[in-house]
Every structure is written in C-alpha cells, then in structure tokens.
Amino acid sequence: MLFGAFEVKTIIEPFRIKTVEPIRMTTHREREAILRVARFNLFGVHAVDVLIDLLTDSGTSAMSSEQWAAIMRGDESYAGARSFFRLYDRVCEMTGFKEILPTHQGRASERILFDTLCSEGLIVPNNCHFDTTRANVEQSGAQAVDLVIDACKDPASRHPFKGNMDVDRLRALIEKEGRERIPLCMVTITNNSGGGQPVSLENLRSVREVCDEFEIPFFLDACRFAENAYFIKQREPGMSDRSIPEIVRETFDLADGATISAKKDGLVNIGGLLLFRDRDLALQARNNLILTEGFPTYGGLAGRDLDAMAQGFVEIVDEHYLAYRIRSVAYLGEKMVAGGVPIMEPPGGHAVYIDAGRFCPHIPPTQFPGQAVVVGLYRHAGIRAVEIGSVMFGGGEHDAPDMELVRLAIPRRVYTQSHIDYVAEAVVELYENRDSLKGLRIVEEPPALRHFTAAFEEC
C-alpha cells in the first residue's frame, strides 16, 4: 500500500491504544486444574482464566473513542430518541434501506423475520444457515436448507468465493418444491458456518435473478457485510477500483431485506438490525418486535447502544481498518500453514478454522478430535477456541458433520500482532506434540445444544 512516496510493507493496526485491560497470566498447572473444574468444556472456563479469548468475534470488539463519545450522546427517550434517528440516517445512507428496525442482537431479528414470513411446511434456502438462524427457521415450523457450492466442503480448495450459493441447486429446489413453499431465500455474508468465506457480487446477482424469476423475496444475513465487501474488492474481477461503501451499497441494493447482528461488523458489544424494502412487511415485523424487544425506535437497546452502532457503521467501512483486519486473520493462517498445521484454506474474514480431523488423525470422531485440540490449546497456552464438529453438531438424531473443525475467531481491534504471533506459535507447538493429545468422552449432556454445557472426561 502506498502512503505518499513511502511504500509500506507491514500493515499495522490502524489505531493506538488508549485504555488497556490486563490479561491475567496463568501457569500450565493452574490451567490443568481449571480444565478439570470446567469438566473439559471451555464454555465453563471463566474469562479471567483465559489469556487469549478466540471463542467468538461476536460482541467482543473494542470500541473506538468516537464510539465511547457517542455513548455519552445517547438519548434515552422511550420513543423517537435522537439516537434512533442518528442510527437511521447512517444505516439508510449505507444500505439504502428505509425500513429500519433496531433489535438487541441478530437472533432477535431472525426470530421476528421468520415469525413474520414462515410457517409449517415452508422451506428457507440459504448458503449455510448459522445455528441460531436454522433454529429460528425451525421454530417457525419451516425447514432450513443449505445450498452452498461444493468447494466450501473441501478444506484444501482455494476457491476465492467459497461462500457462494449453488444457484443451480437453488433453482432445482424451487422447481421441485414449488415457489409457494419458499417464502424467502437467504444468503449469509460472509458464510460463518462454512468457514467465514465470502460471497461474490456475481453470485448475489445470480441468486437475485432466480428470486426475481420466481418472485421470491431475497434477504441477506449480513453480519459481516464489510469483510465480505473487502474480499469482493480484492478478489472479484473489475472490483479493485471500487470503494468499500460502493460495494456495500451494491450488495444491499440486491436484497429485499436483511438481518444484521451488529455485534460483528457493527463494532459494538450488543445490537442488531432488521431491514426491509417493503413497508407492509416492516409494519408486521414492527408489531411483532414490540412483543419482545420494546418500542420500534429502540428495539431492546439503550439509546446509547444505538449511537455506538451508528458510529460503528461509519468506522467499519474504512479501508485501512479492513486491510488490517483481513490481513491479520490471513497472517495467523499463513503462520499456521508454515508450521504444517492443516487449516481450512484460504482463511476466512473473521476466523481461522483448524482441520482437527487431519490435526490429530489418531483420535476418531467418536472421541471428538476438535474438542481434543480445544482442550490441548487451552492447557498448553491458555487460548480459548471453539469446537465446530461432532460435539456441536453430533449426538441424538443428528448425522455426523462433514468436518471436524476448531474455530479461532479474532475479536475486532482487540489483540495486537504479538498476541497473534503467540497464538500461531502455540498452535504450531501443539501440532508438533499432537500425539500427546487425548480423545474425550461425554459424561453428561443436555437434550439440545450440548456443546454449551456437556461435561467430558479424557480417554
């Protein structure tokens, strides 16, 4: 990147640090005891006992000084607060949508959307539903169908847009089931459940065309829309000269509506949005929103949260921020690959996914290789990651998942390059000692969503 005549080789964090939060250092022995108390489930470990927390990139962002200033501007009026109109203006400018409903987080937007549009016997296609999205579709009585392209399921494929929807399969689904059974089609950008991989504008246009042909509303799950736009700028032919705000606008222009968890690319700790083109639909959704979220101009949030979100949506489309963001995730992936660690390639926008099946082939899926890596990483270096494999998706009537993955999700603007170096070193060291990793068995599990509370023992 060029800054005047000086060619910069290292992409630096485009911020300096004004407030710090100490990390409590722990020893290997302490962590061993902590793991036993938590019964080898990292969701049971207290945050104070974690050195580097890569459990999620959701709600974990560091806010800027401007966002903290916006917090002080927050107007806590029940109806029609100034904060709402500041958020409204920013979101309208960025997305072009005029029907804008704030919610407390993404899954609230999902519940309201699917309550409004779905019912028993209907089908919702998506590239990959995130787990709360799937759960909310199913709660409405409808069925959630994933139609991502095949390259997404191949960890070694370096397809530039592995999040794309398979448009032929979308068309085949509509022709087979009938358009009246499909109340909406969704595409998730970036595709979190499929490795944080982007979706191209070309693919979104093709989905739009099919939706137009069959008169099906097209919605985005747009939690990571800015990261997706940056990948489009980098990877899609003809896009390198476009600005990020232009690409973001073109993306939203293709849709009839969107759900957004602002805990990701909104750069806030809490907040969400539900966007519509259609006024009647928005009216129905607003009536539903009042039941659980509050009055439609605050949607379950404090006024100050709305202001922090409005400012977050200004900062997220800054290209220097996005260059640093995407580069820092890729950097972690490259260091791990250089150390021989098998990951899902290429790294996604918000996370690196370790291919745990290949990381410890001596542990069968029945003994949860992903969980073994998660436990090993915490024991070795105090890093908290999350298993996305047979613990999360297996059990009960569920089929075994396609892959055994471990997600290292990077919070936004929180960790520096040396933290990332530490993570890469720890993962590579663990890989070098992978033969010492032990499989696990579940000794207690709840009837649903077992990964949050299951208890394990080492085999």
Ligand code: F0G
């Ligand atoms: N859609 C996607 C693609 C998500 O990644 C998430 C959350 C949601 C919807 C729901 O949003 O949490 O605000 O209710 N993903 C988090 C994660 C939890 O760790 O990936 P929410």
